[in-house]
Amino acid sequence: MAAGIKDKVAILGMGCSKFGERWEAGAEELIVEAYEEAIQDAGVDRSQLDAAWFSTAMENVNVGKGGIALSTALRLPNIAVTRVENFCASGSEAFRGAVYAVASGACDIALALGVEKLKDTGYGGLPAAEQGTLNPLWAATGSAPGNFAQLASAYGAKHGVNKEDLKRALAHISVKSHANGVKNPKAHLQKAITEEQALNAPMIAEPLGLFDCCGVSDGAAAAIVTTPEIAKSMGKDNIVTIKALQLSLSNGTEAAYNAWDGSYFHTTRIAAQKAYKEAGIDKPRDQVSMFECHDCFSITELVTMEDLYLSAEGTVVNDVMDGFYDADGQIPCQIDGGLKCFGHPIGASGIRMLYEMYLQIQGRAGDRQLSNPSIGMTHNLGGSPVSNVASVCIIGAA
Amino acid sequence: MTGITSFGGYIPKLRMQRASIAGAHKWADPGAALKGKGERSMCNWDEDAITMGVEAVRDCLKSGGVIPEAVYFASTTLPFQERQNAGIISTALSLGEDLSVLDVTSSQRAGTSALLQALAAVKGDQLDNVMVVASDHRRSKSASPQEFTFGDGAAAVQIGNKDALLEFLGSHSITVDFVDHFRGAGEDFDYQWEERWIRDEGYQKIVPPAIAKALEKTGIKADDVNHFVMPATIGRAVQGIVQKSGLDNTVVCDTLHQQCGETGAAHPLVMLLNLLETDAKAGETVMLVGFGQGCDVLLFKVTEAISNSRGGNGISGSLANRREETNYQKFLVFNDLVTLEKGMRAEKDSKTALTVLYRKRDMLLGLIGGKCTQCGTAQFPRQDICVNPQCHESHCQEPYSFVEEAGQIQSWSADYLTYTMNPPSHYGMIVFDNGGRFMSDFTDVEVGEIDVGTRVKMVFRIKEFDHSRGFIRYFWKGVPV
Known part of the structure; x- marks a missing residue:
């Protein structure tokens, strides 16, 4: 039986952009906004990041495929960036990637960052998700x-x-x-x-x-994770x-x-x-x-x-x-x-x-x-x- | 004995009230009120000649019909100019691939002409049985006379050599290039000439000689004809033909103008079926006429088998299953007669991967799922590994049709956000009585008509239009029973 993740990984810092109809900001600016808060909170700099996980879902109205958008927006030091997408749970999936990387010992410090720029569609509500080639031929027409x-x-x-x-x-x-x-x-x-x-x-x-439906907004959020030992060695208390x-x-x-x-x-x-x-x-x-x-x-x-x-x-x-x-x-x-x-x-x-x-x-x-x-x-x-x-x-x- | 061995019909549930059409036009046409009586059948947005044809054939199969050797599909409103339309019907109903099919079109008598070809093939022993299906969903310009007189519908008859309930006695056809109306290639609407000319030079001069020759060929006297089946929307046109041909005035059959309107190439058969379901008695003689650039005259004798011919809904059952529609705007939208703001959500590309459609044709057109040979679980879609968590056996699925499976609604919603031609979009989980379930669109449903536990059956309908490529996706939907 696997031992699980409990207490093997600590959150070193987090950041969150202002959410809303961010007409003035693209995904790249939202990424930076969340990242700057997180990196300051963590007390590290980008050269200390070993790897990053990047979550986005709607590639057609956002930053496209791949991890390049994150690497470029943050000028990351040519580290591994993995883009993840798992429907609306994509953010948690990015976090899981970073946490598992640290828990495995492969990374000392890892970044998880998720962003979505939804308000470039021209209409309210979520954009229609691509369903592949077979599903649209029979799946119920719904939202x-x-x-x-x-x-x-x-x-x-x-x-x-x-x-x-x-x-x-x-x-x-x-x-x-x-x-x-x-x-x-x-x-x-x-x-x-x-x-x-x-x-x-x-x-x-x-x-x-x-009012039973959540809003549709632009926003980004970031987490920087490490081991509890490293966090302590950096002088952190109040560790989560x-x-x-x-x-x-x-x-x-x-x-x-x-x-x-x-x-x-x-x-x-x-x-x-x-x-x-x-x-x-x-x-x-x-x-x-x-x-x-x-x-x-x-x-x-x-x-x-x-x-x-x-x-x-x-x-x-x-x-x-x-x-x-x-x-x-x-x-x-x-x-x-x-x-x-x-x-x-x-x-x-x-x-x-x-x-x-x-x-x-x-x-x-x-x-x-x-x-x-x-x-x-x-x-x-x-x-x-x-x-x-x-x-x-x-x-x-x- | 060659003849019609079984039959089935379908008229869409929606009935546009002619008073509502007239009400919309009276500002411009004070005479419209005179036409505003009764109702006409009206396709839902997701119905066309193919979907109605599928329902008619299905009804025929439920009324004693058997898997045919050939399907002849007659329509002047074929959804595809090139792609065998009859093949879509046969695939939807899983009639098999050892089948010859034919689309018969271009004239209002396409239905009777297809019937004649089928009778000839069976009588000549080229085929043992043929399914003839006629279906039309004719478009008309807003405020045109045809908007009032047309209807939508379909009829199917099976032709065979055994146990005919309507024995074929003989026929005569005449062909003349009499252009009462036409629709050029690529045109949306018919162009019509004056009704009085059509009546006097067309009906009165073309049909009676054909009737005379048909009677002569079959040795039947005009007096012996008990029922005269011929569609016509022009007042007194049929009575004139009957008088001129020496038939009794009382033999003229109901054109169903008040209940459904004229269903194009399907209408001779629609009227015939209505007669068989309501009035026809064993031993009686029926004359059937299809008119269009000439005419087909067919003679039949009703046999004793008529008494046990029912089983499906037929035309009369379809006519009884009706919903009055008074919203003329909805009629315009469903028939693509207005430029509608559909919103950005409707802009998504609906390109169909034809490779996928072909690979999954039994699933997508025929609603064929799987049944596990290990645990017996019915499931849709059919996949390599059984869905039953207690089974999960691999490669053990047999094809299993959900077309006639009954089920009930487990969950549902009426969705105003998603784009549909008939908002709100109703859909939900159908749980089938004999196993299997899937999230399905519902159709022929209005707000407040469904709930958890509502019983449903499956119908073949348009899933989506790909307007930019002229393609139509079909699939099955649930309707409350």
Whole structure:
């Protein structure tokens, strides 16, 4: 049995650009913005980087293929740069590459950086993803909100939650995230909304209205990782280490075999189980201090709270309405505003989530600072409920 | 005994209300109101002559039809000018590759002419059975008379030598280059001449001599004809022919103008099927006429087999399965009669890799998945390794058709973001009763009509248009039953 990643790698520094409609900035400028904060936070310079992992998803509206864009934007010293793409979990995938490189001993210091420039398409919403040659010939004609909205119909049917109660819980999720985003100067959306606004917003994909959907933004985020020993030798204290890093991918079972009921993420449950085991967590509801989940849509967040074993199956609507996941609840969720307020520059999002958990554990989260959080978790998901990539990462004080 | 051994029909569910068409045009044409009675059938955006033809043949196969040796497809609105249209139908229904096919076109009598060729082939013992399918989705200019009179529909009849329910007695055809309307190559719409001339010089002078010769050849007296099946949209044209030919006035069959309009090359067969389903009795004589640059006159006798001929929906079942459409703008959009702002999302390139389409033709056109010979799990798509997590055996899939599999909706959404000709885009997970599932588009659905648990069946439809290359992608979609 593999020993896992726990406490083998420390975060040396992180950076995050301002997210939003960055009309004035291209991907290259966003890369530099996130990198400069990270490299300063880490206290190293580029010559100390052994390798880099670079995440982007939409190559057609971003920087194209390959790792050259990162190497060139940062004038990296001709080190290895690996571009990774794994749907909307691409950012976590870049982080995984850098962390594994350090854990293996192949690198002392590695960079993970994700960026997405989505606002050069000319329209709102995510650009259509290339699907290859066979899928477009038969796959249902849909969009991300329509695919995720299906969770609502299946969850409601399975647990006997009527459409009104479910819609109200979804509204509460979005109201909570907007309230958190108000306190975050890097968030795209920094404006509170009311439950009525959420309930009465224009329909995007039944039952998801405008405020059930995350924004579409430009942004970049970066992490520099090393071993805890090197971090200590550099005089760092307050060190944050990686406790678990797991990824689970669908294999077609949900899509083509009659077992899955459509109301949850099969992969998230597997990734969460493995991550808790790797981190040594046996009572997540008691032990996780806070988390950032992949709230691309309010319904995703709702079912994910159960898939991460924080709410028992069939009870999340009550937890949400009770404020369990609010900023002053037992396990604050999306304390930075989440995808809901940051938007979802795909390649950057997984690292952006880690950035907030890292700041919180170090006590550097400003107006949003929670009281002594020790364990932070991120959940970064790509694809759709029926076929997806689920990443769960747990970090904490060393 | 050569004749029609089984039949099937299909009329699209949407029925454009003529009053709504008239209402849109009355500002410019005060006389439009006179035409605004009844309803006409209307293809959904994802239906065309091929998809309707598939449904008609499918219906015929459910009504006692057998896998044919040949498929003759008659239409004046073939989706492809070059690519065997009948071959798309036969592949969609997995009729096999040992098959001869033919597209018959260019005239409103293409349906009866295809029927005559099939009868000749079977009667001459060249073939044992032939599937004849006629289907038309004719476009008309906005505010034209044809917009009111046309309809969309399809009919299929199987021709064989055994157990005919309609015995073929004989026929006569006349060919004259009488141009009542035409559509030049590459043109979108017909160009029509004056109706009174068509009636007097065309119908009245071309059809009666052909009828007389057909009667003479078969030895049947005009008095003995019980049913006269002939489409015509011009008032009193058919009555004039009947009178001139010595037939009884009461034998004229319903043109279905009020319920569906004239379905082009399919219409003689559509009317014939409606007669067989509703009125025809054993022993009766039926005269069928197709008109267009001359005419075909065919005579049949109804046999005792008519009593056990049903099984599918037929024309009458299709006519009963209707949804009133009062939104004329939707009619314009579905028929590509307005320049529509589709948004940037519609700009994506839809080039089809023909290599992929060919390699996966049974899957993409025939909805053939797999069934595992080890664990029995039905699955779509068919892959080398079984999807059942308890199995995962390699290379053990047998082809398995999902065309007639029933299922129900497990999850769904109505999506206003994605581009579709008929928003919102409805799609969701279909779980099939006998195993297998996939995320599928739904069609013929309006907001509020589906939910978890809704029963669905599969239909062959247009998946996507590639306007820049003139290609059409077809696949299967779920419709509520």
